Amino acid sequence: MAFVRRHRGILPLALLLPGLAWLIIFFALPLYYQGKISLEVGSIFNGFHFNWHFKTYTDAWSAYRTQFLRSFWFAGLSTVLSLLIGYPLAYAIAFRAGKWRNALLLAVILPFFVTYLVRTLAWETILDDSSPLVSFLQTIHVISPHGRVLATTGSVVAGITYNFLPFMILPLYASLERIDDRLLEAGADLYGNRRSVFWKITLPLSMPGVVAGVLLTFIPAAGDFVNATLLGSPNQTMIGNVIQSRYLELNDYPTAAALSFTLMFIILVMVALWAKVAGTDALMGTEASAT
Amino acid sequence: MTTTSGTTPSVRLERVTKRFGDLTAVRELTLDIERGEFFTLLGPSGCGKTTTLRMVAGFEEPSEGQVLLDGTDVSGLPAFKRATNTVFQSYALFPHLNVEENVAFGLRRKGVARKEAARRVSEELERVGLAREAKRKPRQLSGGQQQRVALARALVNLPTVLLLDEPLGALDLKLRKGLQVELKRIQREVGITFVYVTHDQEEALTMSDRIAVMNQGVVEQVDAPEAVYDRPRTTFVAGFIGVSNLMPGVAGPVSAGATELKLDSGVTLSTPGNGYASGERVWAVVRPEKLSVALVEEPAPTGRPSVEGLVESSLYLGTATQMVVRLPDGVTMTVLVPNADETERQRLPGAGARVRLSWATDHMHVVRESQVEEPETTPQEGLSSERA
Numbered sequence: 001m002a003f004v005r006r007h008r009g010i011l012p013l014a015l016l017l018p019g020l021a022w023l024i025i026f027f028a029l030p031l032y033y034q035g036k037i038s039l040e041v042g043s044i045f046n047g048f049h050f051n052w053h054f055k056t057y058t059d060a061w062s063a064y065r066t067q068f069l070r071s072f073w074f075a076g077l078s079t080v081l082s083l084l085i086g087y088p089l090a091y092a093i094a095f096r097a098g099k100w101r102n103a104l105l106l107a108v109i110l111p112f113f114v115t116y117l118v119r120t121l122a123w124e125t126i127l128d129d130s131s132p133l134v135s136f137l138q139t140i141h142v143i144s145p146h147g148r149v150l151a152t153t154g155s156v157v158a159g160i161t162y163n164f165l166p167f168m169i170l171p172l173y174a175s176l177e178r179i180d181d182r183l184l185e186a187g188a189d190l191y192g193n194r195r196s197v198f199w200k201i202t203l204p205l206s207m208p209g210v211v212a213g214v215l216l217t218f219i220p221a222a223g224d225f226v227n228a229t230l231l232g233s234p235n236q237t238m239i240g241n242v243i244q245s246r247y248l249e250l251n252d253y254p255t256a257a258a259l260s261f262t263l264m265f266i267i268l269v270m271v272a273l274w275a276k277v278a279g280t281d282a283l284m285g286t287e288a289s290a291t
Numbered sequence: 292m293t294t295t296s297g298t299t300p301s302v303r304l305e306r307v308t309k310r311f312g313d314l315t316a317v318r319e320l321t322l323d324i325e326r327g328e329f330f331t332l333l334g335p336s337g338c339g340k341t342t343t344l345r346m347v348a349g350f351e352e353p354s355e356g357q358v359l360l361d362g363t364d365v366s367g368l369p370a371f372k373r374a375t376n377t378v379f380q381s382y383a384l385f386p387h388l389n390v391e392e393n394v395a396f397g398l399r400r401k402g403v404a405r406k407e408a409a410r411r412v413s414e415e416l417e418r419v420g421l422a423r424e425a426k427r428k429p430r431q432l433s434g435g436q437q438q439r440v441a442l443a444r445a446l447v448n449l450p451t452v453l454l455l456d457e458p459l460g461a462l463d464l465k466l467r468k469g470l471q472v473e474l475k476r477i478q479r480e481v482g483i484t485f486v487y488v489t490h491d492q493e494e495a496l497t498m499s500d501r502i503a504v505m506n507q508g509v510v511e512q513v514d515a516p517e518a519v520y521d522r523p524r525t526t527f528v529a530g531f532i533g534v535s536n537l538m539p540g541v542a543g544p545v546s547a548g549a550t551e552l553k554l555d556s557g558v559t560l561s562t563p564g565n566g567y568a569s570g571e572r573v574w575a576v577v578r579p580e581k582l583s584v585a586l587v588e589e590p591a592p593t594g595r596p597s598v599e600g601l602v603e604s605s606l607y608l609g610t611a612t613q614m615v616v617r618l619p620d621g622v623t624m625t626v627l628v629p630n631a632d633e634t635e636r637q638r639l640p641g642a643g644a645r646v647r648l649s650w651a652t653d654h655m656h657v658v659r660e661s662q663v664e665e666p667e668t669t670p671q672e673g674l675s676s677e678r679a
Contacts, residue, residue: 182379182383183383185350185377186377186379186384186385187396188350188369188371189348189375189376190371190376190396190400190445191401191448193369193371193400196400201385205386
């Protein structure tokens with residue numbers, strides 16, 4: 001203790017240490033090894049050796065461009081759907097729920113008590129060709145008499161949306177809930193009707209939540225493979241599925257690693273662009289409280 | 292400045308009651324606020340002053356009674372359709388908009404063209420001395436500047452009534468004094484009715500044309516500042532406005548237009564007022580600066596009522612000396628003696644001295660118990676008539 005007292009600058013560093021160690025051991029090191037593997041050549045039988053083999057990247061890209069684009073398309077669609085479903089819900093919980101607020105928030109988080117995989121399997125059952133829902137949809141002619149729900153783009157996007165919706169709702173709720181009521185009153189006092197108060201005050205002030213929600217939904221959605229596996233067909237294969245099969249089924253580690261790095265790089269670029277568009281202010285959440 | 296003139300009042304509250312569940316925040320409030328008047332709702336926190344303001348603004352609907360703006364009943368009219376604007380406590384400036392956009396907000400919503408709005412905004416910012424800060428965000432401004440933006444944002448819309456909810460409450464004393472003067476100047480300049488909510492009695496006395504003193508949802512007195520100060524009607528008003536000396540007593544029989552008043556301290560006085568029931572509990576009020584103090588050994592002044600007591604403490608305040616004197620019945624009286632002459636000040640009786648406090652009959656005022664206990668009496672009837 002005396003040492004810490006004498007060197008006050010040490011304390012923050014000491015507190016930082018566990019987290020830093022975690023980050024190095026479980027993030028930086030694996031990242032380094034993956035980077036190394038992605039540039040190796042060879043096979044599981046003959047062993048891999050490192051020789052700056054960048055061609056793996058270009059080969060992987062040209063072979064799986066479709067799956068990349070599909071992943072971002074599905075993730076984007078799911079993010080937009082989550083926003084459209086999540087915003088009104090978060091708004092209602094923050095402003096209209098009254099004493100039900102905590103109960104509703106709990107309901108939003110409740111699915112997390114069940115494993116991701118089990119939840120998605122439940123969806124598989126619900127959307128199965130022989131399920132009551134599908135036969136009902138067939139009877140009311142929403143889908144054709146022999147039409148399917150499972151193994152379509154719709155079912156995969158729906159699954160992703162369902163699974164990541166709470167990640168959209170929670171940050172939205174947090175930023176909406178922080179908005180000072182008096183700002184909305186001030187808007188009304190200055191001749192703003194409900195609609196213009198929403199567009200001119202509530203929405204801009206909830207932007208930090210929108211930005212955070214979009215990131216938290218889009219990033220995991222783009223790398224997801226569970227929904228495409230359980231709810232889709234080969235036509236819905238996403239990049240996550242490719243990486244998974246390259247790794248675990250084909251033991252083609254360099255290609256899997258190269259695909260992972262490509263995915264990470266694209267997402268980083270997208271996040272950077274999004275941050276620039278949305279503004280760092282919104283990202284840092286410095287604007288929501290009244291001054 | 293009476294409430295009985297023929298013109299339509301800017302704001303009229305008619306037997307307005309507001310309940311929140313079991314709590315009655317405002318009780319049967321009736322008030323007329325004249326056009327161009329600087330009207331203050333004064334009272335301690337929780338007295339219903341802010342609730343009253345919010346009902347005028349349209350943020351709350353009265354449980355009973357009516358709010359009239361310029362003679363029109365605005366019941367059920369939402370805030371955005373009312374020609375009132377509010378300066379909020381701690382301002383509620385829009386943090387995502389700059390100063391200019393904040394001030395333009397109301398004009399734009401009303402559909403004033405962009406160019407015209409920009410002209411009026413820059414004029415208004417000029418008036419409050421913030422022309423150079425137009426492009427700044429609220430959080431980049433000082434408290435006083437934010438307060439001016441809030442004022443400009445409301446005034447630029449030329450409301451019929453400007454509502455101010457403790458607008459200076461968040462500022463330090465020095466800044467507050469400066470802005471009080473400025474607010475008053477702006478009010479005279481624009482001639483808009485100001486309804487001002489504060490718990491600061493000094494602020495109310497300095498700025499207002501008339502003050503309504505509120506206590507527990509009821510208006511205890513509506514009067515000009517001097518009248519509220521010099522002729523309080525109730526113990527609450529006397530106690531809330533300034534330091535006051537309340538000497539409890541019992542009203543005696545009326546003789547020749549004067550009531551005999553028997554103080555608990557043993558002194559019997561005669562007061563010109565009547566209308567007190569014999570045996571009614573009343574209080575004699577004398578302001579600290581109206582009391583003269585002398586040692587009991589000195590001859591009693593003739594024609595001036597007086598009480599005797601013991602000096603408890605004497606405090607040098609710079610411009611004056613403040614003495615606390617305890618009367619035989621335990622009531623403490625505060626006496627304020629201006630420090631005009633140093634030798635005179637040196638001769639003032641110190642702690643422990645037996646003194647006689649005397650005052651001119653004119654400076655004594657008899658008040659009743661606060662009205663809160665009996666809500667049936669309609670306060671407004673007696674309240675506005677006393678002004679000479």
